[in-house]
Amino acid sequence: MNGGSSASGANTWHGPHSTVVRHAARIPDRTAVVVGGESLTWRELDGASAALAARLTAAGVRPGRVVVLYRQQCVETVVGMVAAARIGAAWCVAEPAHPVAMLHALLDDVDCGAVVFDPGDPATPADAVRRLVAEGRTAVPAVLEGHDPVVPAQVPADAVDMPGSAPAYVITTSGTTGRPKAVIVTADNLITMLDxxxxxxxxxxxxxxxxxxxxxxxxxxxxxxxxxxxxxxxxxxxxxxxxxxxxxxxxxxxxxxxxxxxxxxxxxxxxxxxxxxxxxxxxxxxxxxxxxxxxxxxxxxxxxxxxxxxxxxxxxxxxGPTEVTITCVAHPVRGPLAPTVPIGRPTGECTAYVLDGRLSPVAPGVLGELYVGGRQVAAGYAARPGLTSTRFVADPFDDRPGARLYRTGDLTLTNEHGELEFHGRSDGQVKIRGVRLERQAVTAAVESHPAVGQAAVLPVPNEHGETTLVAFWTPAAGAEALPGVRELLAHCARQLVAQAVPERFVVVDAFPLGRTGKTDEAALCAQLPAAAPAAARGRRRWTPLQQSLGALWAAVLQHDDFGLDDTFFDVGGNSRRVIDLHLRIERDWPGALRVGRLFDLPTVAAQAKALETVRAEAPAAGPEPAPGTDGPAAGARSDGPVLFEI
Known part of the structure; x- marks a missing residue:
């Protein structure tokens, strides 16, 4: 890979920039990276990353610090990653859609040298980002305007090489209290994975x-x-x-x-x-x-x-957990399928052990907690020494000085073929659409609503076997008016990433208790309504077409707390549910709306208007279903950092 050796933290890290420079000289006009409708050749990626690296250096960013790329995903995000590596810094991608508290926590935990953003994007206006970065910090960071010229002589001619123990990138993951943890992945970790x-x-x-x-x-x-x-x-x-x-x-x-x-x-x-x-x-x-x-x-x-x-x-x-550098176990899915698809065997230099509470291996077929070792185990959590010491423990199976295991918290077993199978978590974590979340953090967000007394957030499989979050809650004592689903969704969305917002909210009189006095989660799940709600009453002013669409929305969202002009994604919609909605619309009005148009027509009113237009242009289109009808479920969001515009 020519990225450096992974033998120890003392080796040299050449980073992704070294391959960019090499490929720019060898195949300059080939396409290197495409993000959406934008693309860069190897020559363009080399030039753009070198220019940004020069400006970062001129702004005072030094090797070992972190460059936060605070922007919506685009080709410039990749340019920023390569630019950070060119000057020996680590990159960390953060999105404007995430709650503000997450960015504040990240800036407090890492040694941030610059925040790169796009002032031309409505999601990141310059004044708002300046205020956001400055809030709650002891020193207001310096601001470098996006098009300030850089004197070439101020910039080193060659990219910076760093020791393998230097941080390569930082990834944030969920924390129990809702405060994200910043995982520091070193150059050696990354090179070992790529090799x-x-x-x-x-x-x-x-x-x-x-x-x-x-x-x-x-x-x-x-x-x-x-x-x-x-x-x-x-x-x-x-x-x-x-x-x-x-x-x-x-x-x-x-x-x-x-x-x-x-x-x-x-x-x-x-x-x-x-x-x-x-x-x-x-x-x-x-x-x-x-x-x-x-x-x-x-x-x-x-x-x-x-x-x-x-x-x-x-x-x-x-x-693979984030703490073990992307992935560390793999299984080629071939031949007849078992009820559980294995996650497989360790890759490369990784090791994996299924252990009991005393760190002793369990027998094949017996559940235990998965521990992963090897050179992909990350450095730990930024500014969290206590948490790092509890999750990254000494490796009793490795003679290397300082060798560690990461406690994944995942329950696994070794099957008869010697492969690992995943069987849930030993703690409150859950993965939703690829994002690891803490149920306790989601529960705390729901309970922070003044009308909510107690809450329990449970992972519940949907009809496709995918995990979704359901929030059960009881009214607070003295609550005069109970919030609707729309209000609870908005309340949680202000505090949580999109994947952490529960898909369903179910109000109950009281939580059932098991023999130990703890909440009986199985009994709680049994209280889930078996069917989706019918369309809400009080919509007599809606046209028959709008009522028909409202019934489809209610079936997909599994609640009816929305109005004509509410946006689908603000009332519980997501990428999976928009596909489900489209399939139901397609069933009743074949060919009338492409799924992509639903992102541009996010309200019942807009969708009904579009369908009216289609019907007027093509009178032979399928019949309009009766209001409130529903069909079968279908199958298918200074020392402080420099604020840096690009």
Whole structure:
């Protein structure tokens, strides 16, 4: 890989910038990176990252510090990652859609040298970002305007090489109290992971790679380390790294179209999002070679659908917590399917042990907690020495000085084939659409509403086997008016990332208790309404068409607390549910609305108006269903840092 050795923390880290420079000299006009509709050649990526690196250096960013890329996902995000590496700094991607408290916590925990943002983006106006970064800090950070010239003589001619123990990037993950944890991944961790990847096996002679080499696609946000798996691999190998832009990230159909348009050879996604992409991917086996699924448990039905549509495309089920550098265990999904798809065996130099409470190995077939060791184990949590010491423990199975194991908190067993199987968590964490969350943090957010007395947030599988969050709650004593679902959704959205906002809210009189006096979660789940609510009353002023659409919305959202002009995503919609809504609309009005239009028509009123237009232009369209009808469930969001505009 030419990125440096992974033998010890004393080795030199050349970083992704070294491969960018090398490929820019060797294949300057090939496409290096694509994000949404934007692309850069290797020459352009080299030049753009060098220019930003120069400006970062001129702004006072030094090796070892962190550059926060505070922007919606675009090609400049990748430029910022490479630019940070060029000057020996670590990158950390943060999105404007995340709660403000998360950015504050990140800036407090890491040694942030610069915050890079785009003042031309409505999501990050300059004045608002300046206030945001300055709030609550002892020193207001300096601000560097986005187009200040940089004197070339002020900038080192060569990129900075760093020791392998230096931080390469920082990824935030959920914390028990809602305060995110910043995981520091070192250069050696990253190089070890990349050296273990062998995705570039020679393709079949009758279906070779494109002339420009393999094309990777990560259907993920760069705020999550899963997106780095194939993105950095493509940059290392001289292929093309493709990612969805922020506009495509919640639109599975648009994301899948990118896979076809760019003739992707290697695809990475979470199982739940891949299921939504599959209906658009017929014929993609003409160029697609491998699908890597990671971030959550892989349901058997997803594999079955993949095999029916793309039988010659291999599926790899990968597993790995952020604290062990992206992924560390993998299983090629071949042959007959068992009820549980294994997560597989350790990759590269990683080790994995299923241990009991005394750190002793358990017998095959017996559940225990999974501990992972090897050189991919990250440095720890920024500014959290106590938490680091409890999760990163001494490795009794490794003779190397300082060798550590990471306690994953995942319950696993070793099956009869010697492969690991995932069977849930030993604590309150859960993964929703690839994002690891703490149930306690979500519960605390729900309980912070003044009308909520007690809350319990439980992971509940939906009809596709995907995990969703359901919030059960009791009214607070003396509460005069109970909040509706819309109000609770908005309340939680102000405090939590999108994946952490519960999909359902169920009010109960009291929580059932088990024999130990704790909440009986099974009995609580039994109180879930079996059917979706009917359309709400009091909509007599809605037209019959609007009432019909309202019934579909209620069936998909599993509540009826919305009005004509409420935005679908503000009342509980997400990328999975918008596909479900489209399928129901398609059933009643075939061909009337593309799924992508639902993002531009996010209200009942807008969708009804569009359907009226379609009906006027094509009178032979399908009949309008009776108001309130519903159909079967369908299948398918200074020392302080320099504030830096680009």
């Amino acid at each position: 273990s990847r062998r995705y570039d096996a020679p393709p079949p002679a009758d279906a070779p790679y494109p002339p420009d080499g393999p094309v990777s696609f990560s259907a993920m946000r760069l705020t999550w380390d899963g997106a780095l798996l194939l993105t950095l691999w493509a940059l290392w190998t001289g292929g093309t790294a493709v990612l969805p832009g922020h506009e495509e990230l919640t639109d599975a159909e648009a994301t899948a179209r990118l896979v076809g348009t760019r003739r992707v050879t290697h695809l990475a996604a979470t199982p739940s999002f891949y299921r939504l992409m599959l209906p658009v991917m017929a014929g993609f086996d003409s160029h697609l070679r491998l699908v890597v699924l990671a971030g959550e448990a892989l349901p058997v039905p997803v594999v079955e659908r993949h095999r029916a549509l793309l039988p010659d495309v291999e599926v790899l089920n990968e597993y």
